[in-house]
Amino acid sequence: MNSLALVVCSLLYLCLLFGVAYWAENRPQTGRSLVNNPYLYALSISVYCTAWTFYGSVGRAASEGIEYLTAYIGPTVGAPLWWTIQRKIIRICKTQRITSIADFISSRYGKSRLLGVMATVLCVMGAVPYISIQLKAVTTSFAVMTGHSVSGTSASFLSTQALVISLVLALFTILFGTRKLEATERHEGLVTAIAFESVIKLIAFLSIGVFATFFLFNGPADLFTRAAAAPSLARLFTFSSSASTTNWFWYSCLSMMAVLFLPRQFQVAVVENVDEKHLNKAMWLFPLYLFLINLFVLPLMFAGKLMLGPLVDADNYVLSLPLQYGQTNLALLGYIGGFSAATSMIIVETIALSVMISNNVVMPLLVSRPGWLARFDPPSGTPSRRGLVITIRRVTIVGLLLLAYVYYHYVANHFSLVSVGVISFVAVAQFTPAMIGGLFWKRGSRYGAKLGLLMGALIWVYTLIAPSLVTAGLLPDTFISEGPLGLTFLKPYELLGLTGLDPIAHALFWSMFFNIGGYIWGSLNWSQRALDQSQANLFVDVFHFSRTTEQTTPWNGQALTTDLRSLLNTFFGKEATQRALDRYIQRNQLEAGSAYADPRLVAYAEKWLAGAIGTASARILVSSVANEEPLSVDEVIHILKASQELMMVNKKLTRKSAELQQMTQQLSLANERLKQSDEQKDxxxxxxxxxxxxxxxxxxxxxxxxxxxxxxDESMRQEFLSRVIRETERLSRLINQVLDLERYDSGRYHLSTERIAMVDLVAEAVENVAQLARDKQVTLEICPTQAQPFVDGDRDRLMQVLINLLSNAIKFSPADTGHVTVCLTLRDERVNLTVRDNGVGIEPDVQQLIFEKFYQANNQTLRKPKGSGLGLAITKKIIALHYGQITVNSVPGEGAEFTCSLPTCE
Amino acid sequence: MKVLIVDDEPSILLSLEFLMKKEGYRVFIARDGDEAFDIIRQEVPDLLILDVMMARVDGYEVCRFVKQSPDYQHCKVIFLSAKSKEKDIQKGLDLGANLYIPKPFSTRELIAKVNELNILPKI
Structure with a gap:
């Protein structure tokens, strides 16, 4: 195929891509955002499938058999974990405005600049080889399509071509990703274009797969039968050796980690995520995509092996097969598919890396040296840092692609696509301990993260990058075969004598071993600063915080509002700053117009800045205006203690006031009672x-x-005298009763108890009142009983009760027809003493009142008949002193029945 | 001159009856308000000596009845009560009683006051 036509096709495709992005970006203004869609989200995550998948899987399968699947099994098996891990990362990034994995790690571990730089460097080191294989794939596929010979050596023509491709892609990426400075680093157009590319690469790959399986062969059965017949191919169906099982495990783990922490995956899955709920669908859509795109890998590999000569590189089967059979258009589709896979990776990866580099390396460096920063300011007018940030990113993108080109030129050319890609995977896997630990372990500290990351990265360089330099001829062969300086235990593929693993599994094992070990050891042996602790809390407990409250480490200083404003102006422009700050002030009802900014406003400004220039830079910039006195652990503890004390004091106060209230209530109640009893006394x-x-x-x-x-006359005199005597007696009786009652009331009265036979007591009492009854012609009767109850009591007092009840009964019984009965009954260890008469009875509404002292007198001017009005009150007191009760039962006109219930003694 | 003595204390009734008879009055006695009403209607006494606290109908009621009825306008009322609070006395006087004498009373004083009361209108 004509190379010019192919160049035009490639450029047209890029333009189409740009068109898609442009269309998507301008759509939100007219309708619902395209990106707010789980399918699009899942498709954009499929940026995971690069040229590695498109060309490299077939190549890998040709050499290693079905082992190529591990790169897809890992993510598939790990997808359910996304709900715990990925969702948490997304939530944290949203609340903290984190825009890259380096930013995440830096922010989590106390906004450490060094960690941000370390993570960025590791990302770049891991990503450059990966980008280079995309360049290689594009360059090679271009060569295959145009019919140029493809050999291992770097012909100057190809090199130039790869360089041109790199620069074109750099330009295109710049157009895509760095047109404006966004606080959230979201690129709707970009995401849509990536999703579109995912569709194209899937269609292309499936088309070629279908062509090979159903047009070159009679379906999969035919293809596999013929492949099985070829002895050289049979081994590719099965595991090659027992060691392979171990490798499978390590490879699957590796891809599981990579899919979470690759910079481009982090970009599309976390930073570009619009809604956490999209994860639900992506969790099965993404594995489905992986399944579909791998469906025809084996058929294509077998078809290539059977139909193409051994000279054709297996990485190129996808294009060579249709070309061999004259299907130029199909091959072109395949080329575009591969181009899609490569470009999508390059675009997303370089954007993610450029944000990382500008936010975590360059900006912190610049902002911590105001002199340097000032050099970029225009000679006149207000300085704007927006342009600066964007320029840094653009330069970074070009630099990254050039770096990738250099790597491609010197190293990647010598390796298959997959083997280089896997090296990148191992680099990215080094983030796992710091990330997972940072998500779930509050003690995970800065030192641990630094130590782990550093050790993992060193092992990675030593066991994977150094040997690749040997193959490229930059290091002597003996480095691998005998170890550096002949130290065999340092052989990069058999470190510390560990054999039986392939280089990747070996590197992964040792790097993870030292990384995790370093992380844990460092975390346990160094204490955290206050900022580290508060960040750790914000990250680990992200789901405990409400979405609405601001989640930041509090500021411990004062910032002038004008300083803060002018700082933001330089990055976002006057208008946007004004708008954002006003909105924040209004929403949180902060005091507007005060000279010093509210701490919350400072925190908000920092977070906003962090979105644009990274956590560490934002921290430095804001602290430059906030004059923060560093928050020491002591201070935090002090603040915590103070707030705890305050809370305790507050609690105490609440309790005290409740007690006081209760006491007031009791007092007023007591007062009421006192008043009442005073009145009663009166x-x-x-x-x-x-x-x-x-x-x-x-x-x-x-x-x-x-x-x-x-x-x-004498009789009259006698009558008068006897009346005087009777009235005197009455008077002394009354006084005695009052004194009695007073003694019972005050509790000063002590019973002199003895064992009393109730039957005897009743008989004696009846004898005492017999004369009274006879005088009034009232019959007095004792109920016959078998019971012989005994009561522990005061004989005289109980006698007083009985006589009182009996004489009352006689008094209120009608003369002549009166009938009084006394009964003793035993029930449930209690003896009931009942006195019944057939007198006038007692009205129901006064039945309880008659036991009150002077009830008769209390009723204003009406006198109830007879008696002092104290008898029943005294009776009730005495019975109560004997742990008994007295009740009355009466029907007016038919008589009354008083019952005393007393506890018996056995 | 007819005097009605209303009280539920037999000793008081006895001593008042003795005193009034000695003074030459025609004495009637009642032990509560109901009995008093009957005697008032039958005998139309010139003087009532009333206790306040009695069963069923109290002394105030009896006084009100006498003072409100045109038939007994000439009848004078003396309260003789153990209720000696200011408000009780005032209540009795408001009902039109001529005298309110707290118990215990001096017999000589009582007689003097009764006589005084009966002489005054004659003058």
């Missing part, structure tokens, strides 16, 4: 005096008459 006193006055009046009147009337 009433009692006035009632007692009243009750005393009545007999006193009689005595005075009678005795005055006796004194004044000398001429009274």
């Amino acid at each position: 009433d009692f006193v006035s009632t007692v005096t009243h009750e005393i006055r009545t007999p006193l009046t009689s005595i005075r009147a009678l005795s005055e008459i006796l004194h004044d009337q000398a001429d009274m």
